[in-house]
Amino acid sequence: MNVNKLAMKFESFKNVIKNHSYLSFEDNRALAIEYVREVLLLEENVIKLRLAKNTVKIIGLDLSMTNFSYDSVKILGKIESVTFENNDKERK
Numbered sequence: 001m002n003v004n005k006l007a008m009k010f011e012s013f014k015n016v017i018k019n020h021s022y023l024s025f026e027d028n029r030a031l032a033i034e035y036v037r038e039v040l041l042l043e044e045n046v047i048k049l050r051l052a053k054n055t056v057k058i059i060g061l062d063l064s065m066t067n068f069s070y071d072s073v074k075i076l077g078k079i080e081s082v083t084f085e086n087n088d089k090e091r092k
Contacts, residue, residue: 019052019053020035020052020053021033021034021035021036021051021052021053021056022034022035023056023082025079028078028079028080029076029077029078029079030074030075030076030079031058031074031075031079031082032068032072032073032074032075033049033051033056033072033073033074033075034069034071034072035051035052035071035072036049036050036051036071036072036073037049037050037051037052037071038050039065039073040055041057042065043063044062044063045059045060045061045062045063046058046059046063047063047065047075049073050087051087053087054084054085054086054087055084055085055086055087056082056083056084056085057082057083057084057085058075058079058081058082059079059080059081059082059083060077060078060079060080060081061077061078061080062077062078063075063076063077063079064076064077
């Protein structure tokens with residue numbers, strides 16, 4: 001396979017990945033989320049984020065958020081619940 005074809009396939013793969021978000025729980029004290037589009041709400045006990053395909057709402061105690069890359073965040077605190085909403089609700 002030539003290098004140009006490989007580079008084109010890689011770019012196509014990157015575009016597909018950016019249409020998805022990934023959540024990784026370390027335990028109920030840490031949550032890593034990749035490909036966050038926008039922070040909608042940031043309070044001590046509630047964080048709401050717009051992802052590629054939906055919105056995620058994290059409820060807990062003493063929540064804080066840090067960036068660990070350009071479009072990814074890590075949420076620390078005692079996480080009580082994680083819920084998802086369709087992004088269409090946010091636009092109305």
